[in-house]
Amino acid sequence: MKQYNLTWLRECVSPSLRYEIRRIVNWLQEQLGRAQFWNWEIARFSLRADSPFEIFYIGRKAQRDFAMSLLNAVRDVDGTLTKDWGKDRRVIISEIAVPGTLCIPSILSSIVPLGRPIEEITSSFHSQLRRELPKKRKSYRMQQVLDSTEIERVDREMLRPYANARHGKGAAQIELEEVKRMAQTYGRLDLLLLGDEVVGCQQGHVITRAGKSYWSTNRCGYPETVFSDPKRLRDSNSMNIYLAMEWAIDNGFDYYDIGGSLGRPGDGLLEWKRRRGGELDTMGNSVYFHIRLPKIGAAQFLWDAPLFAVERHKLRLHLGLPSEASDEEFTNRYREMGFGGLFKVCLHCAKPPGEHILEMLHSIYAHHKIPPRVEIIQST
Secondary structure (H helix, E strand, C coil), X not given: CHHHHHHHHHHHCCHHXXXXXXXXXXXXHHHHHHCCHHXXXXXXXXXXXXXXXXXXXXXXXXXXXXXXXXXXXXXXXXXXXXXXXXXXXXXXXXXXXXXXXXXXXXXXXXXXXXCCCHHHHHCCCCHHHHHHHHHHHCCEXXXXXXXXXXXXXXXXXXXXXXXXXXXXXXXXXXXXXXXXXXXXXXXXXXXXXXXXXXXXXXXXXXXXXXXXXXXXXXXXXXXXXXXXXXXXXXXHHHHHHHXXXXXXXXXXXXXXXXXXXXXXXXXXXXXXXXXXXXXXXXXXXXXXXXXXXXXXXXXXXXXXXXXXXXXXXXXXXXXEECCCCCHHHHHHHHCCCCCECCCEEEEEECCCCCHHHHHHHHHCCCCCCCCCEEEEEECC
C-alpha cells in the first residue's frame, strides 16, 4: 500500500513541482538545524599569519570548517590573537542573516546549456583541450552498471577511495543503498573504459526544474592506479565529463550539470568546470553564510578572499582592488574568474581603477552571451 501511494503521488505531481518540494524541504531542514543554538559557538580566525583582519565565526560548530573554507582561512595555531586588531578591521561570518551582510552560497553548480552540437559547446574550451578531446574520444566508452554486486564493487574500489583521496577521511560519502537506488531507479552508474581497462566511473541522475531537464553528475570515481597518477587522472576526468555531456545531448536534455563545487572564487575545481563551459548556478544549494565586510580595508580583504554573493536570487562576484596593486597584478589575480552565470561583478576599490583595469575586467566576460554588469564600489 505504501509503495502504491508513493507511485500515485509521483504520477500526480510533476517533476518540476517535486524538485521545488525537495528544495523547500531541504531549506526547512537547514533552518531547523540553525535553530539549535546550543550547538553554536564563537570562534576567531585569520586569513593567514600576517593578515590585518580578524574573522569572527558565529554559528554551528559543525559548520565552522565549511565557513572558513569559503574564505580559505586558517585558525590561529595557539587559539589566541597575536595582533591588536581594531574593530574596524573585524570581519564577521555567521549563519544569521542581518542587514548589511553579503549572503554567501556554500555550493555552486556548474551548468552547461545544451540543445546544440557538442562541437559548438567545446569551441569555447582551451585550444589544447579542444583538440585533444575528439582525438582521444575514439579510445573511450561508457558502460552502464545495474547489477547490485557490481555496484558494490564500484562503490568500494572507486567512488569511496577517490572521495577519500580528494577530501580526506572526512569526505562526505553516500550510503551504499542510496548508491544502488540511484543507479537502478532514478539515475545511472556508468563505468569509463579505455579500451577494455576500467579507468573510472560516474554516477548521475535527472533533475527537472521549471520544466527544463538537467542531467546532473552526482560524483565521479577512479581506481587508485588512476587517481595516483596526475596525467591519467586528468585525462580520465576530462573524458568522463565529455562523455556524460555527449550522452546528455543524445538523450535530449536541456542542460548538463557538471556537479556542485565549493562556492569560492579561485577554487581549482570551480575553475576546471568553467573551462568546460559550466555557468554558475545556485541549484541544489541550501546552505548559506552571511558575512559583514570590515569597515576599513574591504578592498584588501576581497583581494585576499574574493566572494560570491546572492542578492535577490541573482549571483554577484565581489572583487577587491587595494591601492598598492598594479595593473599586471590585477590581471594575474583575476584572469581565471571569467565565470558565466553572473549578474554583476562588484569591484571594491581603494583607488580609482585605471582604464586598463576596466578594460581587462570587461574582456574576461566578453565571450559570454550576457556579460555581467560591472559596479565600482569605493572602499576605505
